Amino acid sequence: MEKQEQDGLLDGEFKYKKNIDGTINKRVVICTHCSKEFQFHRSNSTLKYHLNAKHAFVGAAASPGLRQTTLSERRPLGKSSLDKLTDNIAKWIAKDCRPLSIVEDKGFADVLKVASQDASYKPPARSTITIRIHELYETEKKKKEEALVHTECVALTGDHWTSLSNDNYLGVTAHLITEAWGLTSFALTIMKTEERHFAEACAEQFQTVARRWRIEEKVTTVGTDSARNMIAAARIMPFNHMPCTAHILQRCITVSLADSGFVTALAKCRKIVGHFKHSPANTAELNAEQVSLGRKQEPLAQDVPTRWNSTLEMVKHLIRNQTAVTATLDKQKHKLVLLTPPEWDKLQRLETLLEPCRYVTELLGGEAYVSCSVVLPAFCHLRRVMEVTDEDPAYVVRFKEKFKEDLASRQEHTNYAWLQIATALDPRFKDLRSVPKTDREAVWTTLAGMLHEDSPRRSHTAEEGPAKKRLSLLQMDSDSESEEEVQQDRAIQRYRAEPCTALEDCPLQWWAAHAGAHSQLARLARRYLATPASTVPCERLFSVAGHIVNKKRSALHSENVDKLVCLSNWLKDE
Numbered sequence: 001m002e003k004q005e006q007d008g009l010l011d012g013e014f015k016y017k018k019n020i021d022g023t024i025n026k027r028v029v030i031c032t033h034c035s036k037e038f039q040f041h042r043s044n045s046t047l048k049y050h051l052n053a054k055h056a057f058v059g060a061a062a063s064p065g066l067r068q069t070t071l072s073e074r075r076p077l078g079k080s081s082l083d084k085l086t087d088n089i090a091k092w093i094a095k096d097c098r099p100l101s102i103v104e105d106k107g108f109a110d111v112l113k114v115a116s117q118d119a120s121y122k123p124p125a126r127s128t129i130t131i132r133i134h135e136l137y138e139t140e141k142k143k144k145e146e147a148l149v150h151t152e153c154v155a156l157t158g159d160h161w162t163s164l165s166n167d168n169y170l171g172v173t174a175h176l177i178t179e180a181w182g183l184t185s186f187a188l189t190i191m192k193t194e195e196r197h198f199a200e201a202c203a204e205q206f207q208t209v210a211r212r213w214r215i216e217e218k219v220t221t222v223g224t225d226s227a228r229n230m231i232a233a234a235r236i237m238p239f240n241h242m243p244c245t246a247h248i249l250q251r252c253i254t255v256s257l258a259d260s261g262f263v264t265a266l267a268k269c270r271k272i273v274g275h276f277k278h279s280p281a282n283t284a285e286l287n288a289e290q291v292s293l294g295r296k297q298e299p300l301a302q303d304v305p306t307r308w309n310s311t312l313e314m315v316k317h318l319i320r321n322q323t324a325v326t327a328t329l330d331k332q333k334h335k336l337v338l339l340t341p342p343e344w345d346k347l348q349r350l351e352t353l354l355e356p357c358r359y360v361t362e363l364l365g366g367e368a369y370v371s372c373s374v375v376l377p378a379f380c381h382l383r384r385v386m387e388v389t390d391e392d393p394a395y396v397v398r399f400k401e402k403f404k405e406d407l408a409s410r411q412e413h414t415n416y417a418w419l420q421i422a423t424a425l426d427p428r429f430k431d432l433r434s435v436p437k438t439d440r441e442a443v444w445t446t447l448a449g450m451l452h453e454d455s456p457r458r459s460h461t462a463e464e465g466p467a468k469k470r471l472s473l474l475q476m477d478s479d480s481e482s483e484e485e486v487q488q489d490r491a492i493q494r495y496r497a498e499p500c501t502a503l504e505d506c507p508l509q510w511w512a513a514h515a516g517a518h519s520q521l522a523r524l525a526r527r528y529l530a531t532p533a534s535t536v537p538c539e540r541l542f543s544v545a546g547h548i549v550n551k552k553r554s555a556l557h558s559e560n561v562d563k564l565v566c567l568s569n570w571l572k573d574e
Contacts, residue, residue, distance in 0.1 A: 013055075014038070014047055031055075077118050085116065086124045090132035094567035095574075097547040100126045137563045140570045144174075144186055145213065151176045152523070154215050155242075155531040157223035158206060160197060161190070161542040165554040168193045169561070170202075171541045172209045175367070177526045181512035185367045185532070187541055187569040188213055192558035199232035206237060221418065221531045223538075226251075226410075240418060245375050246364050246534035248410045249382075250308050253357055256403040257311070261395025262350055265343040266303075266311065269318055271336055272325065273300045282332070289324040300325075308361055312354040315347050349396055356385045365536035370507050372531040373426035375419050379411060380434040421447060422528040425521065427501045427510045444492055451488040451520050491520050544568050 017028040017037065029040045029047070033055050038046055077085070093100060102108055103123045113121050124132075148154060155175040162168055171190040177183055189209055195201040210216045223242040224230040234241030257263070276282045277300065287297045301317045303310040318325065322344065329338060339347070360378045364371055386400040420443045423429045432440045495518050501510055507529060515522040545565045549556055556564075 013051060014040075016040075076120055077116055081116075085112075086128060087132060087136075089124065090129050090136055091571065093129060094133050094136060094564060095571040097544065097564070097568055099553055100129055103129055133563065133567070137567055140567060144188075144570065147176070147178070147184065148174070148213060148215055148218070150179060151526075152218060153177075153220045153527040153530055154218045155221045155223070156188075156206070156210075156219055156239075157532055157535045157538045158209075159225060159535050159538045159542070160193070161545060163545065163549045163554070163561075164551065165549065167558065168197075169545065169558075170205050170209075171538045171545070171565075172206070173367075173537045173541060174213075174215075175530050175532050175537070177508065177530045181508045181515070183368065183370060183508060183530065185537055187566045190541060190545055190562050190565045192561070197229050199229050199236060202229055202233035203236040206233070206239075220527055221415070223532055223535050225535060226413070231413075240415060242372075242415050242418065242531055242533075243413065244533075244535040245414065246308065246361050246536060248414065249357060249361055249364070249407075252403055252406045252410065253311075253354065254305075255406050256399050259402045260399040262346060262399070265339065265346045265350075266315075268337055268339050268343065269314055269347070270302065272318070272329075272339070273302045273314060275329075275334065275336055276300050276325075277302055282328070285332070286321075286324060286328045289328045290321065293324055293327075295321070295324060309354075309358045312351065312358050315351050315354070319344075319347055319351060346395070349393075353386075353396070353399060356382060364533040367532055367537045367540075370426065370529045371533035372419065373422040373429060373507065373529060375414075375533050376423050376434040377429050379407065382407065417446070418528065418531070421450075421524070422531065425525045425528050426507045427498065428503055428505060428507060429500070430496065430498075431500055444496070447521075447524070448488055448492050450524060451491065454520070454523060488520065491518065494518065495521055541565060541569060 012032065014029040014031055017025045017030055019025050027040055029038050030036070031038070031050065031054075036050070038050070040047075089103065092098065093102065103126060109121075109123050112123055113119055153176065156172055157175070158170060158172040160168060160170055169190050170193050172188045173185055174188050175183070175185040189212070191205075191209070193201070193205060206222055207216070210219050219239050221240040221242040222234065222237060223244060224234065225247045226243045231241070231243075257266070276286055283299065286300075290297050298317065298321070300321065301310070301313045303314040326338070329336065360382060363374060363378060383404055386403050388397050388400050392400070420432075420435060420439070423434060424432060424443050424447060432443060435443060498514070501507070507525075511518075511522055511525050511529075545561065548564050548568070549561060
């Protein structure tokens, strides 16, 4: 009998519709769950589909063959999917500085089960992740080695760092310009050092890194801070030394502040900030006062001697919250000596003085753009800003004069010749306005001499006759300019005749478009413009290392520290 009325309309999940007169209409059925009507023509396939799509939790018994796949019944992941997931877990751990023990966390396993829709999935073991991270390191290292093979010049920056476990490490980064005129930088190593930081040991460590990466003949400059051992090490190494200009600028600021009238006002600022920083109750009262004044809630900032621009940040936060800070302190009992109106005025002037220094420090600390050629124009800008005016009070005059004096003395110990050539090879600053007028022609003369040294010399082969050799020797010893020297002078003149580009333009894009017209100078541009102006890239490397070698991971082996820090640096742009 029509298969028992289609199995009782799927076990009672549907019922026939009743007509108005009470009779049953067997051509229309109604879903008992949602009261939806369906035309019924002896086939229940439509009814099964509706149950599976809308009421899967009750349709399982009615149609097990057509039931939706649930999480518990999904097919397990295949080997290729498991390998891909394991590789991505290893890459995530290396890239974001996560601990290996995270794969043993139960919550992490539950997340992966939901993400993979496989209730039987188990995260890989720590040993498996360790192996994958080592393999990933070797793969990425080959890419960096290939990049170094295809470049002629490499600039290095380096510095020492002490970990939480009191281990010493040397971090080194490489900077180069690719064949497509793109500036790239990456970590080479952060290797553990056992020796004391004497000059000879530091020099040997840098040269060891260069030998390991097979770039001894390609290294142009080594950027370090201005510590005495680093300066002495630079004299030993066969590379040019580039002192960190950002360190130089910050030392100028420190010296100038100590020899001006801002000392007392800054000491009061530190006391006031500490009053709120060390007490959650005081901070809460300050936040309530900020809200009542209709201002944004923000904490005060304390300056740190080793943190650049932190004094400026402290001053700016206090000035923005002057009313809230004063009102809060008026309601409290304390022993603080408050700032007087003249001292608040001093802070306003100090903010004006330090703001250009902050801008220049951040400008020189970049590694994604050319910075070496910006040093001299930036210093020239600071000297103009620090010019004394008639409106300046005595303490501002002392600050400006001390700043200019200290900057001039420290600039003499930079690699001034290298900075001059880099500035000349930057199409934005090739007018050399940041160089004294008496030195400008000497820069171009030096550049012409470099072209002569880099030009391919004529080799006298055995096929050349004696007469031809003698004529060549006579031409070399002659006082008159050779044809090659004339061409080099013309190359310089053609480049100088090019119009300067806008300050916001990228000099490497200009060289990419004009390398064919200035092929001789293009090679020098690759050499000089790749050098960074500061060691900030190396400092960023230590920030990553600090996230890896933390309190819970202070016993990490130095080899693992090296690989994890490098991988995090190499994978940051992916």
